[in-house]
Amino acid sequence: DIQMTQSPSPLSASVGDSVTITCQASQDISTYLNWYQQRPGRAPKVLINDASNLQSGVPSRFSGGGSGTDFTLTISSLQPEDIATYYCQQYDNLPYTFGQGTSLDIK
Amino acid sequence: QVQLQESGPGLVTPSQTLSLTCTISGGSISRSTHYWGWIRQHPGKGLEWIGYIYFSGNTYYNPSLKGRVTISVDTSRTQFSLKLTSVTAADTAVYYCATWTTLSSYFDNWGQGTLVTVSS
Numbered sequence: 642d643i644q645m646t647q648s649p650s651p652l653s654a655s656v657g658d659s660v661t662i663t664c665q666a667s668q669d670i671s672t673y674l675n676w677y678q679q680r681p682g683r684a685p686k687v688l689i690n691d692a693s694n695l696q697s698g699v700p701s702r703f704s705g706g707g708s709g710t711d712f713t714l715t716i717s718s719l720q721p722e723d724i725a726t727y728y729c730q731q732y733d734n735l736p737y738t739f740g741q742g743t744s745l746d747i748k
Numbered sequence: 749q750v751q752l753q754e755s756g757p758g759l760v761t762p763s764q765t766l767s768l769t770c771t772i773s774g775g776s777i778s779r780s781t782h783y784w785g786w787i788r789q790h791p792g793k794g795l796e797w798i799g800y801i802y803f804s805g806n807t808y809y810n811p812s813l814k815g816r817v818t819i820s821v822d823t824s825r826t827q828f829s830l831k832l833t834s835v836t837a838a839d840t841a842v843y844y845c846a847t848w849t850t851l852s853s854y855f856d857n858w859g860q861g862t863l864v865t866v867s868s
Binding site for chain 1 (some may be wrong): 853
């Protein structure tokens with residue numbers, strides 16, 4: 642299985658800050674990577690697919706990048722509604738695997 | 749827009765079979781646009797893909813579940829189910845049904861999730 646490792650976790654930042662979450666794959670996955678946001682008590686929601694493709698309706702302050710084994714999710718100006726846990730997920734090979742999650746809260 | 753809703757017992761006895769159903773609104777398992785599957789989340793932990801089924805009936809499972817899992821489609825094609833045999837406390841989790849879009853390759857529709865506790 643491909644192992645996905647996220648950092649940091651947890652993460653605390655102030656409103657308006659720029660924050661970056663990293664995700665590292667245990668082998669080359671090209672850009673076969675998705676990012677999800679999970680608010681407390683809710684199901685996950687996709688933010689970005691194919692490493693950098695922002696989903697319709699997702700605020701433009703979210704962006705993704707990377708390829709191969711190293712990926713990033715950046716929130717350019719943190720808002721209170723961004724409090725959530727963020728997961729990366731690879732789809733290069735079955736079984737699909739997720740990172741352990743990055744819990745983000747506001748200072 | 750497809751909506752999904754999980755249902756089933758919230759408590760299962762160890763060594764028994766966990767059975768859940770996902771009911772589909774606004775669509776059916778009849779086209780090649782999606783795979784229909786299950787993901788679980790252990791309490792306070794991350795996400796684990798369990799498996800999914802295609803409209804053709806082909807199934808794909810996570811090998812970590814060691815042959816204990818079966819996903820099937822109801823004849824109405826508006827429900828699909830999960831069966832997990834020989835459960836232990838390690839199978840206690842929130843279980844989500846979700847669809848994988850073949851067009852864009854991500855989980856695009858999710859149920860609200862249902863907590864299943866394995867305990868005697």
